[in-house]
Every structure is written in structure tokens, then in C-alpha cells.
Amino acid sequence: MTERALRLGTRRSKLAMAQSGHVADAVRQLTGRPVELVEITTYGDTSREHLAQIGGTGVFVAALRDALLAGEVDFAVHSLKDLPTTPHPDLVVAAIPRREDPRDVLIAPAGTTLDRLPEGARVGTGSPRRTAQLHAYARSHGLDLTCVPIRGNVDTRVGYVRKGELDAVVLAAAGLNRIGGTEELIGSLALDHLPVDSVLPAPGQGALAVECPASDAGLVAALSALDDPHTRVAVTAERSLLAALEAGCSAPVGALADLLADDPGHGQAVTEMRLRGVVGTTDGSTLVQLSTTGPVPTSHDEAMALGRVLADEMLAKGAAGLMGERAL
Numbered sequence: 001m002t003e004r005a006l007r008l009g010t011r012r013s014k015l016a017m018a019q020s021g022h023v024a025d026a027v028r029q030l031t032g033r034p035v036e037l038v039e040i041t042t043y044g045d046t047s048r049e050h051l052a053q054i055g056g057t058g059v060f061v062a063a064l065r066d067a068l069l070a071g072e073v074d075f076a077v078h079s080l081k082d083l084p085t086t087p088h089p090d091l092v093v094a095a096i097p098r099r100e101d102p103r104d105v106l107i108a109p110a111g112t113t114l115d116r117l118p119e120g121a122r123v124g125t126g127s128p129r130r131t132a133q134l135h136a137y138a139r140s141h142g143l144d145l146t147c148v149p150i151r152g153n154v155d156t157r158v159g160y161v162r163k164g165e166l167d168a169v170v171l172a173a174a175g176l177n178r179i180g181g182t183e184e185l186i187g188s189l190a191l192d193h194l195p196v197d198s199v200l201p202a203p204g205q206g207a208l209a210v211e212c213p214a215s216d217a218g219l220v221a222a223l224s225a226l227d228d229p230h231t232r233v234a235v236t237a238e239r240s241l242l243a244a245l246e247a248g249c250s251a252p253v254g255a256l257a258d259l260l261a262d263d264p265g266h267g268q269a270v271t272e273m274r275l276r277g278v279v280g281t282t283d284g285s286t287l288v289q290l291s292t293t294g295p296v297p298t299s300h301d302e303a304m305a306l307g308r309v310l311a312d313e314m315l316a317k318g319a320a321g322l323m324g325e326r327a328l
């Protein structure tokens with residue numbers, strides 16, 4: 001008996017198609033089952049100008065989830081950083097594949113890096129998390145920079161710099177890497193990967209979530225072959241930190257869990273995990289940044305606990321007093 005093709009619901013954007021395409025290839029390889037992409041048009045795709053008002057990237061996730069729940073598609077791929085921290089009662093994240101580069105990247109004319117931005121530089125980003133950390137960096141380095149909110153796909157964003165309307169833009173490295181063709185995209189511009197010590201990424205940045213209905217146990221089991229346990233514990237701790245901070249304050253949050261190997265270069269001997277978190281005001285005048293290091297969590301509950309412990313310390317150190325926008 002030939003099994004019918006699995007239907008992978010995807011948005012039409014270049015990034016969504018690239019992410020879904022990579023996961024479709026991996027599912028075909030690991031399960032031997034055919035996979036077809038089913039394009040879903042979301043409200044966010046048709047009314048881009050109102051994206052901020054209708055709730056940012058949450059609308060993209062919601063449309064894919066509706067298609068899953070209606071049985072129109074079998075599974076979907078989300079950028080994990082766009083996924084709400086509250087689990088959906090009828091859906092499971094069956095796999096979190098190995099994470100891409102979690103860093104943010106500054107795109108600017110060759111020779112211009114974060115530490116060499118021109119005086120009064122205008123940097124394109126609408127993310128409160130990036131804005132807070134860029135402003136804090138500028139303050140501590142005696143720089144004067146302004147963050148300018150921008151929208152649109154990657155080409156549009158990079159276009160602002162190519163045309164000289166902005167001095168730089170900040171994007172997630174993972175998105176660029178997944179789309180591919182970065183050289184053609186940026187032309188004579190250059191990439192400066194921002195050190196996470198200066199700009200912590202969004203919780204879950206660079207990771208994907210492969211989601212399907214909880215009722216389809218066979219599919220949950222098949223998709224779980226794509227899961228990377230190290231990525232999963234790391235992003236679980238990051239998202240637990242985010243959830244706890246969201247409950248305690250409304251300021252932008254960055255988080256990154258690193259797995260520390262005692263034998264780097266040989267890949268296997270991972271012994272400890274370091275979780276770093278940051279929360280601050282968008283003007284960069286106040287940042288609460290803390291980290292904790294401990295044994296790699298061996299369960300979902302341990303990873304959740306690590307995030308909560310760090311969040312409690314951050315709230316006690318002043319995060320509870322911060323108000324602001326939610327980070328994307």
C-alpha cells in the first residue's frame with residue numbers, strides 16, 4: 001500500500017517557503033513518505049500595513065493553526081520565536097530540529113559594523129528587543145544611533161540600506177541563511193554578526209517548530225525523528241524564561257541557552273548549559289541582564305525550571321519594574 005502524501009501547510013513568503021522546504025526534505029528522508037506543500041494565505045500576508053495593529057507575527061501562526069485544526073493540512077512549520085509560549089491544547093510541537101545560527105546580523109555598507117556606525121546612524125528595526133539592546137550598546141560606547149521601525153520582507157528591508165535611506169538594518173541570521181543567496185541579496189553591503197554579549201536574540205530565534213494535531217499519534221511519532229534534543233532543551237529554557245517574564249513585566253526579552261562542551265571541536269561531550277536573559281527599556285537606559293549555568297536539563301520540566309529560576313532573579317533585580325512593548 002502506498003501512503004498518501006503528507007500535507008505541509010505553509011505561508012507563501014520566501015522565508016516560510018524555504019523553512020517548509022527544508023523540513024519537507026527532512027521528513028521525506030527520515031520517514032520515506034511523500035510530502036506536498038499546501039500554501040495558506042494569511043490575513044497578515046494580505047494586509048501587511050496593519051500588521052502592527054493586528055498583533056504582529058501571531059497572525060501567521062494562527063492561520064496555519066486554523067488549517068491544522070480544520071484538517072486541511074497535516075502539519076506546519078513555524079519560526080519558534082513567533083510561537084506563543086502557552087501550549088495549544090489540541091496541537092503538539094512534534095519536532096524542534098537542530099537550530100540555525102541564533103544571532104542577529106547587522107547589514108550595512110562594507111566597512112560599517114556595529115562599533116563603526118556613523119555618528120547619528122539610522123538603524124532599521126521595529127523590534128523592541130533589538131531597539132533596547134542597540135540603544136544600550138550605543139549609550140555604553142558613546143555612540144549616537146536612532147532605531148527606525150521598518151516592515152516588509154527581507155528584500156524590502158535590505159533595500160533601505162542599498163538605496164541609502166538607512167545606515168543599516170538588523171535581521172535574524174537564521175532567516176538569511178535559510179533563504180540562501182545572501183551574496184546576491186546584499187550586493188556590495190556586508191554582514192556584521194552581532195555578538196550575543198551585546199544583543200541577545202529572541203527566545204527560540206533560529207529554531208523551527210514542527211507542529212501537528214495531538215490526535216495524530218502516528219504522525220507525532222514520525223515527525224519526532226526530526227527532533228534535536230539539545231535544541232529542544234535550550235529553547236524550552238529560553239521560552240520558559242520568556243513566559244515567566246511576560247507574566248511579571250511587559251518589557252522586551254532576549255534569551256539564549258548555550259550548551260557548553262568540555263571537549264569543543266568533537267561535538268559530543270556536552271556537559272553544561274548556560275542560560276542568558278535580558279530585559280530592558282527600549283531607550284536602552286535600563287537593562288537587566290543575568291545568566292545561570294548548570295547541568296544540561298534532562299527533561300522538559302528541568303528546562304522549564306531553569307528558565308523560571310533565571311526569570312525570578314531578573315524580576316528581583318528590577319525587571320518587574322520595567323514596562324514596554326512585547327519583543328518579536
Ligand SMILES: NCc1[nH]cc(CCC(=O)O)c1CC(=O)O
Pocket residue numbers: 057079080081082170171172174175204205206207208328
Ligand atoms: N519576526 C519575524 C521573524 N520570525 C523569524 C524570523 C527569522 C528566522 C528565525 O529567527 O528563526 C524573522 C525575521 C527576523 O527577525 O529577521
